[in-house]
Amino acid sequence: xxxxxxxxxxxxxxxxxxxxxxxxxxxxxxxxxxxxxxxxxxxxxxxxxxxxxxxxxxxxxxxxxxxxxxxxxxxxxxxxxxxxxxxxxxxxxxxxxxxxxxxxxxxxxxxxxxxxxxxxxxxxxxxxxxxxxxxxxxxxxxxxxxxxxxxxxxxxxxxxxxxxxxxxxxxxxxxxxxxxxxxxxxxxxxxxxxxxxxxxxxxxxxxxxxxxxxxxxxxxxxxxxxxxxxxxxxxxxxxxxxxxxxxxxxxxxxxxxxxxxxxxxxxxxxxxxxxxxxxxxxxxxxxxxxxxxxxxxxxxxxxxxxxxxxxxxxxxxxxxxxxxxxxxxxxxxxxxxxxxxxxxxxxxxxxxxxxxxxxxxxxxxxxxxxxxxxxxxxxxxxxxxxxxxxxxxxxxxxxxxxxxxxxxxxxxxxxxxxxxxxxxxxxxxxxxxxxxxxxxxxxxxxxxxxxxxxxxxxxxxxxxxxxxxxxxxxxxxxxxxxxxxxxxxxxxxxxxxxxxxxxxxxxxxxxxxxxxxxxxxxxxxxxxxx
Amino acid sequence: xxxxxxxxxxxxxxxxxxxxxxxxxxxxxxxxxxxxxxxxxxxxxxxxxxxxxxxxxxxxxxxxxxxxxxxxxxxxxxxxxxxxxxxxxxxxxxxxxxxxxxxxxxxxxxxxxxxxxxxxxxxxxxxxxxxxxxxxxxxxxxxxxxxxxxxxxxxxxxxxxxxxxxxxxxxxxxxxxxxxxxxxxxxxxxxxxxxxxxxxxxxxxxxxxxxxxxxxxxxxxxxxxxxxxxxxxxxxxxxxxxxxxxxxxxxxxxxxxxxxxxxxxxxxxxxxxxxxxxxxxxxxxxxxxxxxxxxxxxxxxxxxxxxxxxxxxxxxxxxxxxxxxxxxxxxxxxxxxxxxxxxxxxxxxxxxxxxxxxxxxxxxxxxxxxxxxxxxxxxxxxxxxxxxxxxxxxxxxxxxxxxxxxxxxxxxxxxxxxxxxxxxxxxxxxxxxxxxxxxxxxxxxxxxxxxx
Numbered sequence: 001x002x003x004x005x006x007x008x009x010x011x012x013x014x015x016x017x018x019x020x021x022x023x024x025x026x027x028x029x030x031x032x033x034x035x036x037x038x039x040x041x042x043x044x045x046x047x048x049x050x051x052x053x054x055x056x057x058x059x060x061x062x063x064x065x066x067x068x069x070x071x072x073x074x075x076x077x078x079x080x081x082x083x084x085x086x087x088x089x090x091x092x093x094x095x096x097x098x099x100x101x102x103x104x105x106x107x108x109x110x111x112x113x114x115x116x117x118x119x120x121x122x123x124x125x126x127x128x129x130x131x132x133x134x135x136x137x138x139x140x141x142x143x144x145x146x147x148x149x150x151x152x153x154x155x156x157x158x159x160x161x162x163x164x165x166x167x168x169x170x171x172x173x174x175x176x177x178x179x180x181x182x183x184x185x186x187x188x189x190x191x192x193x194x195x196x197x198x199x200x201x202x203x204x205x206x207x208x209x210x211x212x213x214x215x216x217x218x219x220x221x222x223x224x225x226x227x228x229x230x231x232x233x234x235x236x237x238x239x240x241x242x243x244x245x246x247x248x249x250x251x252x253x254x255x256x257x258x259x260x261x262x263x264x265x266x267x268x269x270x271x272x273x274x275x276x277x278x279x280x281x282x283x284x285x286x287x288x289x290x291x292x293x294x295x296x297x298x299x300x301x302x303x304x305x306x307x308x309x310x311x312x313x314x315x316x317x318x319x320x321x322x323x324x325x326x327x328x329x330x331x332x333x334x335x336x337x338x339x340x341x342x343x344x345x346x347x348x349x350x351x352x353x354x355x356x357x358x359x360x361x362x363x364x365x366x367x368x369x370x371x372x373x374x375x376x377x378x379x380x381x382x383x384x385x386x387x388x389x390x391x392x393x394x395x396x397x398x399x400x401x402x403x404x405x406x407x408x409x410x411x412x413x414x415x416x417x418x419x420x421x422x423x424x425x426x427x428x429x430x431x432x433x434x435x436x437x438x439x440x441x442x443x444x445x446x447x448x449x450x451x452x453x454x455x456x457x458x459x460x461x462x463x464x465x466x467x468x469x470x471x472x473x474x475x476x477x478x479x480x481x482x483x484x485x486x487x488x489x490x491x492x493x494x495x496x497x498x499x500x501x502x503x504x505x506x507x508x509x510x511x512x513x514x515x516x517x518x519x520x521x522x523x524x525x526x527x528x529x530x
Numbered sequence: 531x532x533x534x535x536x537x538x539x540x541x542x543x544x545x546x547x548x549x550x551x552x553x554x555x556x557x558x559x560x561x562x563x564x565x566x567x568x569x570x571x572x573x574x575x576x577x578x579x580x581x582x583x584x585x586x587x588x589x590x591x592x593x594x595x596x597x598x599x600x601x602x603x604x605x606x607x608x609x610x611x612x613x614x615x616x617x618x619x620x621x622x623x624x625x626x627x628x629x630x631x632x633x634x635x636x637x638x639x640x641x642x643x644x645x646x647x648x649x650x651x652x653x654x655x656x657x658x659x660x661x662x663x664x665x666x667x668x669x670x671x672x673x674x675x676x677x678x679x680x681x682x683x684x685x686x687x688x689x690x691x692x693x694x695x696x697x698x699x700x701x702x703x704x705x706x707x708x709x710x711x712x713x714x715x716x717x718x719x720x721x722x723x724x725x726x727x728x729x730x731x732x733x734x735x736x737x738x739x740x741x742x743x744x745x746x747x748x749x750x751x752x753x754x755x756x757x758x759x760x761x762x763x764x765x766x767x768x769x770x771x772x773x774x775x776x777x778x779x780x781x782x783x784x785x786x787x788x789x790x791x792x793x794x795x796x797x798x799x800x801x802x803x804x805x806x807x808x809x810x811x812x813x814x815x816x817x818x819x820x821x822x823x824x825x826x827x828x829x830x831x832x833x834x835x836x837x838x839x840x841x842x843x844x845x846x847x848x849x850x851x852x853x854x855x856x857x858x859x860x861x862x863x864x865x866x867x868x869x870x871x872x873x874x875x876x877x878x879x880x881x882x883x884x885x886x887x888x889x890x891x892x893x894x895x896x897x898x899x900x901x902x903x904x905x906x907x908x909x910x911x912x913x914x915x916x917x918x919x920x921x922x923x924x925x926x927x928x929x930x931x932x933x934x935x936x937x938x939x940x941x942x943x944x945x946x947x948x949x950x951x952x953x954x955x956x957x958x959x960x961x962x963x964x965x966x967x968x969x970x971x972x973x974x975x976x977x978x979x980x981x982x
Contacts, residue, residue, distance in 0.1 A: 072878015093623030119590025125805030134592030301865025349703030354805025
């Protein structure tokens with residue numbers, strides 16, 4: 001309870017006009033600056049207590065360590081350090097996060113609760129299989145959902161992330177081709193593809209060639225057909241593609257590739273737009289990874305962990321990696337032994353230690369059970385409705401290169417055409433930060449000049465989208481008019497624009513303890529080494 | 531449906547704006563014959579939070595949780611106590627629900643954490659620089675071999691027989707496709723590692739020597755002679771660590787001459803989770819940084835001169851370099867790296883050293899008691915918190931028999947090396963601070979019975 005005996009009332013003093021005064025601490029009320037751990041921690045401080053042990057003779061082969069130099073903090077200091085740092089992050093929990101092709105949807109908290117059940121969180125990967133039947137059941141059930149939702153034949157569960165899933169799919173393809181004595185050298189990838197596609201193909205030993213696109217942003221079927229031949233191992237298609245468009249010729253593409261003896265890899269990054277609406281298996285796909293951290297709501301965590309199971313056609317299923325789960329005698333069995341056996345005579349091998357991202361499997365299955373078959377179709381529909389609403393609410397102020405060709409799927413793409421000289425996508429993005437939004441994906445895909453790829457997802461309300469539209473319309477008009485103040489954005493973020501060139505030219509990748517003479521860790525100092 | 535904010539009225543107003551008569555019109559690019567007309571047959575409909583939780587809990591209850599029984603499994607994943615504040619902090623929405631920090635002005639939290647994480651990993655490993663994490667230890671191990679190939683322009687890796695067999699499998703799988711040659715062997719149940727074999731195998735074609743420390747049998751040995759032999763031949767030393775707590779007590783790989791140090795960070799802050807997600811650690815010399823895969827956070831300044839952090843040197847990465855990238859890796863293991871970093875901050879040098887000493891003391895105690903069981907031989911002379919026993923019986927059935935007695939009593943080499951009959955009696959036991967005296971006694975009694 002508080003009282004105000006003086007009858008004081010707030011007023012706006014004239015001094016607060018213009019720039020705000022500096023504070024002694026550098027803090028600004030709730031915006032708190034936080035030093036580095038290495039500037040506040042101490043080698044003698046710790047936030048963990050241990051019981052005393054009886055230390056007998058050690059058996060360390062004379063390799064006792066002398067020096068560690070790791071600072072510690074007490075628990076209250078630790079909680080404050082990370083809480084303060086967290087507040088310098090934007091997050092889905094704070095607002096719209098419309099990064100195209102990233103599917104930043106709400107992360108349900110039931111998923112987090114379930115993943116932390118000791119029966120899932122506190123289970124060792126090498127426990128005897130009779131003690132982990134529930135874990136194997138989760139993998140089996142999630143696999144069943146993925147197979148049903150995609151109409152495919154099998155699924156490899158162990159890939160750790162989307163790019164790891166691409167690797168899995170392409171290794172299946174290469175193994176299948178080699179098994180029939182068919183060494184092919186080329187993988188065709190559209191220019192609009194994620195960078196992981198060509199990187200993965202190159203990693204697998206393939207030469208990468210571009211597939212041309214039509215004016216409406218789709219694969220040029222005639223050009224693709226003309227390029228197909230005995231040297232093409234596979235095509236990698238993202239569908240819906242990174243322009244937010246469905247490839248209407250997908251089945252014809254698959255048929256043509258198959259007729260030429262190749263296989264079809266589909267990048268499933270954008271599966272959210274079509275889950276429950278169409279099954280990739282019905283379009284002739286041979287392999288597709290599914291980002292559980294996109295379509296199935298497992299948290300992005302500031303850049304991972306991901307999870308990238310790969311669904312496979314009948315042609316590729318025999319080559320799937322180890323380990324995998326099978327049903328036997330009313331229970332579940334993990335097939336993990338590398339030596340070829342009748343259970344996996346042609347598997348290409350193991351991609352990772354243990355069995356995949358179990359912590360993501362429990363979350364994804366929880367999400368699927370929550371939505372059900374009906375809810376997942378509604379997810380796709382609402383994501384597409386939201387994206388088209390954005391497209392049509394912005395196309396008069398932002399150039400939408402493919403809007404003429406009809407509706408988009410779950411994301412809308414714009415270019416920087418029409419901006420005043422010297423203004424580009426980055427200025428729009430940084431101005432959005434000041435309006436309280438995370439920017440869209442910038443300058444990707446490469447096929448659209450100054451691309452702005454906006455994916456609202458289905459978990460945004462209409463009111464939230466309307467506010468975003470109003471902000472983006474205003475910023476777009478300022479960019480068209482050449483409003484110089486855009487160049488200063490962001491003004492209200494924890495930091496102004498950061499010097500990425502400096503960071504790359506003189507990399508400072510680890511904290512260097514300042515020398516006693518006061519020379520700092522500062523930039524401009526040459527990298528000092530260990 | 532509780533996760534979907536649009537009302538029917540919203541949908542219809544939005545379709546009006548779009549100019550579509552129905553949602554179906556928006557899916558017109560999907561060929562009609564492929565379009566699903568109703569919910570996929572055979573899958574259940576949406577369910578309440580309570581019903582879903584009940585379903586998932588029933589499956590969780592079918593597993594034996596490590597914390598519920600005397601527990602002694604290791605071999606690449608370790609049960610350690612995780613302070614309550616770690617899980618609280620990683621669940622803050624600003625960390626949990628953020629994306630990769632591509633917009634640094636509003637991602638300084640994640641970026642500063644990654645910079646601190648990189649520094650912690652580099653210091654733990656005794657290296658100059660570390661990246662912002664990999665998927666896990668096994669994939670980091672393979673990436674290290676690829677990096678050594680790029681640096682030395684040679685393709686032969688000599689792999690210690692003490693490297694975790696799953697890691698060997700991952701490398702063998704990948705090498706089939708890249709053309710790298712791997713010189714591998716299965717371990718022997720001896721106190722000595724195979725450093726002699728490796729040193730003898732180094733030649734002018736060798737890109738790197740890959741050594742696990744402590745190794746799959748828990749053995750530790752000085753790596754300096756291998757480093758010297760590798761360097762003399764123009765090859766690199768890659769050291770793999772799967773138990774970072776050990777480095778609180780034993781010399782860092784960097785100070786023994788390692789050029790690349792990779793490992794699994796799960797033991798600090800992450801938890802067992804049936805094998806994933808974990809966090810791959812990756813560190814090296816500053817001069818090799820442009821050949822290192824994975825994301826990197828670096829220090830810089832903003833337009834007002836304030837210190838800040840950004841992702842840097844991304845010209846190595848797939849989103850810029852495409853088919854010429856150092857790796858196809860995109861995602862790192864951000865949230866697990868955060869958990870690692872928070873736990874390491876709570877520990878500090880003082881706490882990590884205490885934790886390591888406690889682990890080693892408990893392991894020494896357990897080793898002495900178990901080795902006294904008639905017919906049981908302790909293979910190791912030196913170890914940290916994990917050691918190998920040779921039993922008078924096959925270890926794989928012994929492990930299952932111990933489950934019947936309510937004990938999760940180690941990992942059998944029969945499971946890890948099913949084709950190596952000479953290893954069939956080997957049992958690897960990990961003893962951490964989580965194992966009580968009573969637990970060790972229960973294991974001792976169970977093992978004594980199954981060895982009779």
